[in-house]
Amino acid sequence: MTISRRALLTGSAAVTVLAAGGGYLAGRRHEPEAAAPAPAAPPKYRSRPDLDLLPDVTVTTPGSSGGLIFLTPFAATALRGPLIVDERGSPVWFRKVPDPATVAIDFKPQTYRGRPVLTWWEGTIGGTGGQGVGQGEFVVADQAYREITRIRAAGTEQADQHDLVLTDRGTALFWVYDPVAYDLTALGGPADGVLHDGVLQEIDVATGRKVFEWRARDHVDVAESYAPLPQGDSAHLPYDYLHPNSVSLDTDGHLLLSARHTWAVYKVHRTTGEVIWRIGGKKSDLRVDERSAFSWQHDFQRRRDGSYSVFDNGAGISVEREYSRGLVFRVDEKARTVTFAAEYVHPERLSAPTQGNFRELADGGSFVGWGQQPHFTEHAADGTVRLAGHLPADNQSYRAYKAEWAAAAQDQPALGLRVEGGNTIVSASWNGHTGVRRWRARSGGQPGRLAASAEAERAGFETTFPVAGIPEYVVVEALDEAGQVIGSSSAIPVRV
Template sequence: MTETKISRRNVLLGVGGAAVFTAAGGGAGYAIANTDGKSPEASAAAAPAPAKFRSRPDLRTLPDVTITTPAAATAPGYIYLTPASGTGLWGPLIVDDKGSPVWFRKVPDPATVAIDFKVQQYQNKPVLTWWEGTIGGTGGQGVGQGEFVITDANYREITRVRAAGSEQADQHDFVITPNDTALFWIYDPIPYDLTSAGGPADGVLHDGVLQEIDIRTGRRLFEWRARDHVSLAESYAPLPGGESAHLPYDYFHANSVGLDADGNILISARHTWTTYKINKRTGDVMWRIGGKKSDFTVDEKSKFSWQHDFRRRRDGSYSVFDNGAGVTKEREESRGLIFKIDETARTVSFVSEFLHPSKLSAPTQGSFRELADGGSFIGWGQMPYFTEYAPDGTVRLDGHLPLDNQSYRAYKAEWPGVPLDQPALGLHVDGSNVIVSVSWNGSTKVSKWRARAGGQPGALTQSAEADRTGFETTLTLPGTPEYVVAEALDDTGKVLGTSSAIPVRV
């Protein structure tokens, strides 16, 4: 098990005038105050783009999340996204049902991205997990090289899970099992004779390697290789050609892993249009659904292609995010698909589908998950939308990232976030008032904010309160006190955290 120490750094930014603040890693405590004394013209010329949040100017390029279909009642919990765009501000992001940020952590530079951010259970406690690394690939298909991060409810890193051997973990899925082991994929490029598929004899194949790792020790417990069980003839993906003929052929493209009710393994392979059940003990393929070698007769409405995120649901049915588009376009719209299987009759029968009101087609990525109350939640992958459905299939919440973004998956779940740093505080003087901007990255318990002010840090007799209004809440203090402190309150009025005492300088 490893722990990373969070380094401290001093950063100089302009907020109104120049503003000095101290940042402590991803869950930073910030204190912002007007401190420069330069002319307004000189300060304006030196200042960067306006901050989105006065208390957290470092989040100036955090993408906005728009809710287009709000609902009076939704499943409890927060929404988990990994925005990716040209801004370079990549990282795991939690937002609420109004689209307001709850927690964000920028992943390290250079060129590192975060993927597949979600809540799981480890050692019987809720944790956050995501993948960090770099993504490349051929033919527009993302292949990752990186590792998985696990943090506790205080946002402290518990450990990082790495692949056993010389390879690095792929980003497509990370599942913590009830035995505190981890299941994930590796894309292993190996020399391979591709003549059977029309390629070169000295070609390269991307083998889909599934590993199970004991999280505490890092020991490999299980390994499964696609090439030992799935032939190249099952693939719908074209071979690399021309000058790219010797790049790896991604014939399988594994993109999800999970457990069936009997403990055996469920996987999805996008490029074979097939979902598989794997014997956890022997590694044998127990059955295939879809594709060229399906062991089941699949009814017309249950046929899927270029799919992601194959899961068993609580009622015994199965679900998949049916992209319906990829290298080719097989359907006009992507969808969440639910079907039932009859293992005796070897049939697959349609149960229901979930479409987006705007008839979205997502050629890559995507997720479809069952919610705790029986509803469903879809992340539309390459299309930067997410949608929550009631159990009867009606849309009860819909939203999106900026249209130049995407999020590989999107999830919804409850989360007890309790950051260990201090709340962030930003101050600026407006006429005869002090405007106090407060936030606390990651706290899910704050109901109200209180600003206390006075002539000395130990003599703060003036106060103002306001209900929390999203990531950042603004309070107004009349007059020009010398010092201000912000206090985060829960719904009973208990103080959860207190900022540093910040001087007010005009």
């Protein structure tokens, strides 16, 4: 007896199947039925089950100022890699970094050779005293998420994770932590000690050639550090006296540097490497008012109105203030003063002992990534919170950014199917494509002969909608704002 696949799927042949197998069933001794196994949890994304361990991003204060959010989730039990989410916390794009023990750090949009790109760091994190020191390289990807190049440190060392700046010269600025032999007896350490020198490199991206290098120990005294020396069995491990964690460019082209362990930020001459001024720490060249004092800070930047900003952790190896903040201050180089301008605080007054960043947005607002605390906030110019969200409590993201981003992924849309109540449920997604506005399902008996059967507005990373009945095959098409097809999945057979 022949039974059609369609009859099996629709259930009309159920009795016939049992009858056809009657001889087999009748000739077998009846056994007690084993307990049915517990049903498996449904996948988070039926079209992309490989992303089931992607951590959820929760938005607690909705906002709609535009732009996407860039994160690098890090947790032992979740997927790690660069992640873009929208203002509702729904994923837009994710890429898992390679194993083993590799993480992604500092994921953000930049410009290279006049075109938008994405950059992030990949590597492993080590260090002493709980302070992260990276060994890795930077990835540069285009608007189709294709890798353009990888940026590596010159010499034998590897690039540190803390920051990367692509310049309009076609160069890249980043840090290297270089362990060098150093006599630490003046600080109470061993004569044959090791110092982590903070080395700023500028590399020509196209050729990998080093065009500039700045070594901190030539300009910043080891005695300026607030970090304790390694002790006991760790005494000969590298002393991370500086812990440089950001680099940026001032409006006059000179370098702006932040060093967490000296509680100081530096303006450095782009050509000579001389320190023009330092703010904060034990040897500040400018007088800092009480409200502008910072410690264990990250992410020193110049703002459009001429002020400067840092992410003031206020906590690290020691706790100096009750909460972390985005701090804005003004510098008067003639009067040699630093005066408070504003601070941006999380509604829960979070304290972030490590990591974090604070950036001005194009509309005058500001965006804060709270580092070790898995939170981010967007603030209006007056400091009020207009968007807030977070990763799961066991997670963190070294930095968080918000920016406009448009991309056209080069792979196909993904399709997942299930049968429910006599209908087929379609789940469609397209990792990274920002131009999808609607989804259309086409179905039928042959892959080459499918007719439109259902449409739905895009609803987050994965859109789920029904197709009437149980067809042989289904394909989904991604539609843009004008209703034009911009991508199509493969034709997938429906299976119960």
